[in-house]
Amino acid sequence: MSYVQNTDADRLAMLERIGAASFEDLLEPVPPAVRAGAPLDLGDPMSESETAAHLRALSARNIPAGEMASFLGGGIYDRFIPATVRYVLSRSEFYTSYTPYQAEVSQGTLQAIYEYQTMIARLTAMDAANASMYDGATALAEAMLMAVQVKRIPRVVVPAALCPRYRAVLCGYAAGKGIEIEEVPWGEDGAIDPGALAAALREKAAAVVLAQPNYLGMIEDAPAVSEAARSAGSLLVVLADPVSLALLSPPGEYGADIVVGEGQSLGLAQSFGGPLLGFMATREAYIRKCPGRLISATTDLDGRRGYTMTLQTREQHIRREKATSNICTNEGLMALAATVYLASLGEDGLREVAVQSASKARTLYRMLAPLGSVTLPFGEGFFQEFVMNVSDPAGFAAAARARGVLAGIPIGDGFPALGAGAMLVAVTEKRSLADLELLRDIAAGTGGAR
Amino acid sequence: MSATIFEKGMNGRSGSYLPPNDCPVGDLDLAAPRRGEIGLPRIGEQDLIRHYVELAGKNYHIDKGMYPLGSCTMKYNPVINEELARLPGFAGLHPAQDEADVQGALELMHRLERDLCEITGMSAFSLQPVAGAHGELTGMMIARDWFRRRAEKRTTVLVPDSAHGTNPASVAICGFTPKTIPSNDRGLIDPGALAAACGDDTAVLMLTLPNTLGLFERGIERIVEIVHGAGALVYMDGANMNALLGIVRPGAIGIDIMHVNLHKTFATPHGGGGPGSGPVGVREHLAGLLPVPRVVESGGRYSLSDDRPETIGPVHSWYGNFNVLVKAYAYIRSLGGEGLREAAENAIINANYLMKLVSERYEIAYPGPCMHEFVASGSGLKRFGVRTTDVAKRLLDYGLHAPTVYFPLIVEEALMIEPVETEKKETLDHFAGALSAIAREAQEDPDLLHKAPVTTPVRRLDEASAARSPQLCWPGGCREP
Ligand SMILES: Cc1ncc(COP(=O)(O)O)c(C=O)c1O
Numbered sequence: 044m045s046y047v048q049n050t051d052a053d054r055l056a057m058l059e060r061i062g063a064a065s066f067e068d069l070l071e072p073v074p075p076a077v078r079a080g081a082p083l084d085l086g087d088p089m090s091e092s093e094t095a096a097h098l099r100a101l102s103a104r105n106i107p108a109g110e111m112a113s114f115l116g117g118g119i120y121d122r123f124i125p126a127t128v129r130y131v132l133s134r135s136e137f138y139t140s141y142t143p144y145q146a147e148v149s150q151g152t153l154q155a156i157y158e159y160q161t162m163i164a165r166l167t168a169m170d171a172a173n174a175s176m177y178d179g180a181t182a183l184a185e186a187m188l189m190a191v192q193v194k195r196i197p198r199v200v201v202p203a204a205l206c207p208r209y210r211a212v213l214c215g216y217a218a219g220k221g222i223e224i225e226e227v228p229w230g231e232d233g234a235i236d237p238g239a240l241a242a243a244l245r246e247k248a249a250a251v252v253l254a255q256p257n258y259l260g261m262i263e264d265a266p267a268v269s270e271a272a273r274s275a276g277s278l279l280v281v282l283a284d285p286v287s288l289a290l291l292s293p294p295g296e297y298g299a300d301i302v303v304g305e306g307q308s309l310g311l312a313q314s315f316g317g318p319l320l321g322f323m324a325t326r327e328a329y330i331r332k333c334p335g336r337l338i339s340a341t342t343d344l345d346g347r348r349g350y351t352m353t354l355q356t357r358e359q360h361i362r363r364e365k366a367t368s369n370i371c372t373n374e375g376l377m378a379l380a381a382t383v384y385l386a387s388l389g390e391d392g393l394r395e396v397a398v399q400s401a402s403k404a405r406t407l408y409r410m411l412a413p414l415g416s417v418t419l420p421f422g423e424g425f426f427q428e429f430v431m432n433v434s435d436p437a438g439f440a441a442a443a444r445a446r447g448v449l450a451g452i453p454i455g456d457g458f459p460a461l462g463a464g465a466m467l468v469a470v471t472e473k474r475s476l477a478d479l480e481l482l483r484d485i486a487a488g489t490g491g492a493r
Numbered sequence: 494m495s496a497t498i499f500e501k502g503m504n505g506r507s508g509s510y511l512p513p514n515d516c517p518v519g520d521l522d523l524a525a526p527r528r529g530e531i532g533l534p535r536i537g538e539q540d541l542i543r544h545y546v547e548l549a550g551k552n553y554h555i556d557k558g559m560y561p562l563g564s565c566t567m568k569y570n571p572v573i574n575e576e577l578a579r580l581p582g583f584a585g586l587h588p589a590q591d592e593a594d595v596q597g598a599l600e601l602m603h604r605l606e607r608d609l610c611e612i613t614g615m616s617a618f619s620l621q622p623v624a625g626a627h628g629e630l631t632g633m634m635i636a637r638d639w640f641r642r643r644a645e646k647r648t649t650v651l652v653p654d655s656a657h658g659t660n661p662a663s664v665a666i667c668g669f670t671p672k673t674i675p676s677n678d679r680g681l682i683d684p685g686a687l688a689a690a691c692g693d694d695t696a697v698l699m700l701t702l703p704n705t706l707g708l709f710e711r712g713i714e715r716i717v718e719i720v721h722g723a724g725a726l727v728y729m730d731g732a733n734m735n736a737l738l739g740i741v742r743p744g745a746i747g748i749d750i751m752h753v754n755l756h757k758t759f760a761t762p763h764g765g766g767g768p769g770s771g772p773v774g775v776r777e778h779l780a781g782l783l784p785v786p787r788v789v790e791s792g793g794r795y796s797l798s799d800d801r802p803e804t805i806g807p808v809h810s811w812y813g814n815f816n817v818l819v820k821a822y823a824y825i826r827s828l829g830g831e832g833l834r835e836a837a838e839n840a841i842i843n844a845n846y847l848m849k850l851v852s853e854r855y856e857i858a859y860p861g862p863c864m865h866e867f868v869a870s871g872s873g874l875k876r877f878g879v880r881t882t883d884v885a886k887r888l889l890d891y892g893l894h895a896p897t898v899y900f901p902l903i904v905e906e907a908l909m910i911e912p913v914e915t916e917k918k919e920t921l922d923h924f925a926g927a928l929s930a931i932a933r934e935a936q937e938d939p940d941l942l943h944k945a946p947v948t949t950p951v952r953r954l955d956e957a958s959a960a961r962s963p964q965l966c967w968p969g970g971c972r973e974p
Contacts, residue, residue: 044827046569046760047839048917054839057846057918069841069862070740072709077746083739083830084611091573094827098819102582104597109585118810119587125510127541129579135556135762136549139570142766144562144897147949148889150495151548152765158498161966165532171965174766177623180810188666211806215634219668262524292525305810312579315598316588316811317623318768330963336766339959340967349951353959359626359662360900364671369662372624372756375766386498386541389507390533398521399514406516424524444591452589476515 044091108313112478113449116428116469117258118179118206118305119313122286122396123473125387128310128380138376142336146351147343152375153350156338159382166288166385167281167302168295169324174336175378176321176370179305180209183252183282184216185334185368186301186323190250190278191222192367193332198223198248200277202235204257207457209282228460233261233421233430235268244275250300251275254282255291259458260404260428260467261421262291269298285309285322285381287426289397301325310384311377320377331357334368399472400427403479407470410483417486420461428469430454433486436464443485450482495547497967502536551950552765553894559920561847563866563897563909564657564705566735566757568836571827574760574820583819588811592796598815599795603788605822606772612825612833613731613751614744615774619783621813625732628752628771629663629699632728634805635750635775635782636697637667639726642803647696647725653682655705655901660730669696676903680706680859684715691723697750701730702743705901705909706859707844707866709736717747726750726779734758735913736841736865739834750775759821770817784808839914840865843921847912850925854932858904866911868904869896879935881906883942886953887934890946891927 049057054066063069070078089097113121132138136151143149143156156174163172176182187199201213203226210224217224227243230236234257244251251272256262265281272279281294283304294302306320307313325333331354339353359366385393404427411417411431418432433439436453443450451466458465470479536544553560560567578584586595606618622628633650640647650664652671661671674690677683682700691698698720703709710716720727729743729751735758737743743751755761756769763769775783785804786797797812828836841864848857848867855869871881885895885908897909912921934941946952 044571045832045835046571046828046915047835048915049839049842053918054842057842061842061845061849063845063862066838066842069845071862072711072864073741074711074714077713077741079614079740079742079745083833085608085825085830085833088829088832089826091827094823095573095577097826098577098601098823099580099582101597101601102577102580104600105582105586106590106594107581107583107585108587108590109581113587115587115589117589119589121587123510125508127538130542131545131549133575134546134549135570136552136554138575138762138764139555140552140765141560141562141565141567141763145553145885145889145895146954147886147946147951148551148553148894149765150950151550151552154495154497154548154551155545155765157965157967161497161499162533164966171963177627178810181627181808206810208807208810212808212810215806215808216666219634219637219666221668265525288527289531290521290523290527292527293531297525312584312816313587314584315586315595315815317809317814318816319810330965337963337965339963339965341955341959341964343951343954345952347951349954351954351956351959353956353963353965356960359658361658362662363658364661364665366658366662366665369626369630369659369666370624371626371657371659372763372769373767374623374764375768376762376764377768379765382498383541383545386502386534386536386544387508387538388510388533389502389535390530391535392507392510393531393533395511395514398518399511399516401523402514402518402521403516405521423522426523440591444594449587449590472511472514479516 044088108449111447111449112474112481114451114468114470114482115449117452117467119316120308120469120471121313121473122308122471124310127387128383131383132376132380137379143352150349153338155379155382157340157350159378160338162382162385163322163324166285167283167324168293169302170327171330172322172324173333174338175373175375176323176335177374178319178321180212182303182321182323183209184213186280186303187213188216189301189332189334190280193329194249194278196247196249197221199250199252200225200227200243200248201252202227202254202257204229204259205254206258232424233259234263237267240271244271248277250278250280252280252282256284256287256426259430260425262424262426265297273298286397289394290401300329306381309381311380318374318377320374320381332367335370335373396472400470403474404470407479410479411486414487416488428467430461430465431468432462432464433466434464436466446481446485448482448485498534498536498544499967499969501540501544502534505535506537507535508538558893559916559924560894561896561910561912561924563911564732566911566913568760568913569915570760570762571824574823577823578816578819596795599788601822602818603790603795605818608825609753609772609774612738613774614742615751616777617780617783618772618774620772620818621784621809622752622771622773623809623814624769625752625754625771626659626663628773629659630667631773631784631808632750632752633663633667633669635779636726638782638805639779640696647694649694650697650699651690651695652699654903656701657705660699680708681710682716684712684719687716688719691719691725695723695725697726697728699728699730701733703733703736703864706868707863708859709864713746732757733865736837738837739830740837744776749779755817755821760824761817761820768814768817770814836914843912843914843916847910847921847925851928854929866909869908869910870904871906871908874935877935877939879939879942881908883945884931887931887942887945888927890948893924893927
């Protein structure tokens with residue numbers, strides 16, 4: 044398949060107009076020794092039907108979580124996505140447009156991002172949100188860099204109950220600037236150990252990171268962590284699950300300075316972990332230190348309301364090495380997905396998603412608690428995800444898998460303190476009571492077929 | 494002007510999307526519950542769809558017309574690829590699923606890595622970075638750790654003055670100090686100046702090939718020799734790889750690290766600003782430093798491996814923008830090696846042809862054959878009181894999109910034009926005709942340009958007051974309805 048539309052006659056006419064005898068003439072600046080010696084060995088071009096068949100065959104070799112009873116989470120959740128989201132995302136007016144540099148012909152994208160910024164600011168109860176970051180992990184890393192920039196202290200305190208991948212990404216971003224990352228362990232309840240936090244804050248830190256809920260699913264005592272950060276003179280960076288914010292006190296109300304998170308839950312397909320949506324919100328005082336694009340409402344020459352990119356002097360195309368971040372291309376279309384998702388479900392729908400997830404997670408927890416084959420190290424202070432221990436996680440996952448159930452993510456390797464049999468079990472609104480009973484039966488060793 | 498979604502539906506009735514809860518909620522006793530409303534809309538589905546379709550109507554996009562943004566490679570995004578990326582076997586995968594259940598996805602990633610190696614001549618690729626700038630940062634981390642492991646203290650990265658802003662920004666975020674090297678009067682890196690700038694503390698030369706002026710660095714062999722001679726690495730920003738497909742393989746000419754932008758060269762859509770994908774390739778000696786996990790194959794089975802002692806670690810929550818990888822992979826299969834070369838050739842012919850047409854009315858910053866793009870200047874219109882912005886805005890009135898403007902920074906009143914291979918001759922003729930007509934208007938009636946655009950959904954926006962007092966959120970109907 045070729046998408047080139049010029050004909051041979053076109054090319055001849057163009058070369059003639061250029062004054063070149065052949066295409067080779069145009070390659071004059073490329074020294075002969077530098078040119079590829081042989082054609083690319085990539086196989087023959089495929090017709091559209093062959094490409095489609097080939098990719099369908101590859102996709103058929105996958106068994107999507109979306110078609111099973113999935114209890115996998117850890118940042119990526121199997122949620123119901125209204126058809127409105129797919130419909131708007133498939134409009135090429137949105138997906139084939141570029142970054143809205145020419146504002147007059149990009150008002151659709153610009154207004155949608157403005158609505159997105161508004162929704163994120165409201166969810167988090169912060170003053171402003173940016174137009175998106177790559178994902179939760181890099182959003183957290185950028186929040187760290189921003190906090191270090193504000194405070195000029197190259198040290199941050201993070202919970203040990205943080206997604207191991209996030210921690211690793213954070214370390215990579217920290218290394219260049221020589222930022223020290225100190226971990227605070229969790230206590231018996233699975234939440235930050237307040238004594239350890241106080242100890243960690245005896246030395247100055249630019250920020251305390253609060254994961255709410257934390258990677259083990261537990262809801263932290265946010266006001267206490269916030270107070271500890273405040274009295275130590277550190278910023279409070281909150282890594283928040285956006286759906287949980289429908290039920291939990293929003294970070295802006297307990298003193299957060301920067302709020303980031305993974306927005307996949309807001310209408311994005313799981314898509315093997317990408318594209319994701321990093322969101323970031325902050326207080327007015329720090330907007331000019333914030334990375335990424337910002338869209339502002341303004342007026343046009345005729346006084347009509349319109350939207351434009353703003354505070355671009357923070358950004359790389361103006362400020363170059365002094366920019367607040369190197370980000371350029373972001374996850375704009377994913378921000379649009381989140382906007383349409385939040386608008387579709389609305390105030391009541393998002394709350395219902397959160398309530399169903401949390402109540403179903405509790406129902407499962409209580410079903411598992413009496414089983415001898417399972418231990419639950421922490422209490423019920425979780426949002427929608429909890430840790431359970433089984434003696435043989437691989438065997439358990441395989442038994443579940445055979446019944447169409449994805450039982451959870453084994454996390455024993457990343458968190459040896461939890462024991463080798465630790466699994467992270469997530470329950471979303473998509474799980475039915477029957478799904479929960481099936482997982483319980485499998486855990487009890489008596490599972491039937493799904 | 495469209496009202497915001499909030500104005501249209503703060504107090505209406507939303508659709509219902511979930512079945513009733515079949516579990517008890519009775520004692521859902523969460524510590525620190527949210528009090529009060531969030532301030533999300535309540536809008537019926539029909540009005541919601543109308544709202545976003547109304548917004549859609551205000552966007553310019555590739556499916557509407559030519560999008561000659563220099564450096565952005567706005568080529569046609571094949572619709573079949575969108576369809577394939579949405580297959581449930583791709584879109585419905587959780588990244589923590591058992592490897593046995595995701596063999597097709599891992600195979601696709603592995604094949605795409607091999608394809609990118611073949612196209613670029615690099616030895617190994619990581620698909621994890623999700624944008625060009627993310628790839629640059631990843632590349633800088635690789636260089637940082639490479640020298641750290643060798644106990645060499647090198648802190649400077651050389652960046653030509655024509656470079657994209659992300660280049661110096663990525664360098665700085667990684668803790669290196671960027672040092673600008675001036676272009677010579679032909680718009681190229683001057684080997685003499687480079688040799689003078691290159692020293693014991695130089696870690697990397699970060700160049701763009703072809704550069705952002707659309708020019709191939711004629712002295713590339715000498716440039717690579719100088720940098721390697723100083724013990725430093727050569728990084729190539731491969732955003733402009735569209736010009737080189739099947740023509741130059743960077744790995745074969747000594748480039749040590751590079752990224753490609755799948756959302757440019759490999760026809761995946763830009764989504765109004767993303768998602769993109771910026772895979773990073775390295776030559777053999779650096780392969781161990783690539784981000785983990787790596788996709789590995791053994792006896793026809795694919796798996797993910799973290800076991801790379803020298804790795805810089807992950808740079809993303811998971812494996813990168815998988816959905817974008819699917820589209821790029823489909824594109825490469827559709828075109829094959831032959832088609833990729835055909836794409837590059839047509840991109841180059843189109844650019845040279847359009848440059849010829851545009852040169853009749855506008856100064857070309859660096860005459861001579863260009864690669865896939867060229868930079869014109871609007872400085873000749875200044876005597877009529879017209880600036881490049883005015884030309885760009887007037888193009889919008891012609892129903893076209895403007896080129897990239899005021900970049901690269903080294904060209905006064907720059908108009909950076911990249912026609913791409915999927916546009917045909919007549920479309921280029923039309924675009925050049927519009928630019929000529931605008932040049933004529935500039936002379937005869939410059940006010941037409943100053944007032945432009947007048948046919949767009951809004952006219953020029955007050956950016957100054959937005960910057961002075963930004964209004965980043967809709968203030969109305971908020972937390973307490
Ligand atoms: C030459 C060049 N380098 C780097 C980038 C940055 O790529 P991205 O926007 O994908 O981060 C771009 C495009 O924006 C570019 O044109």
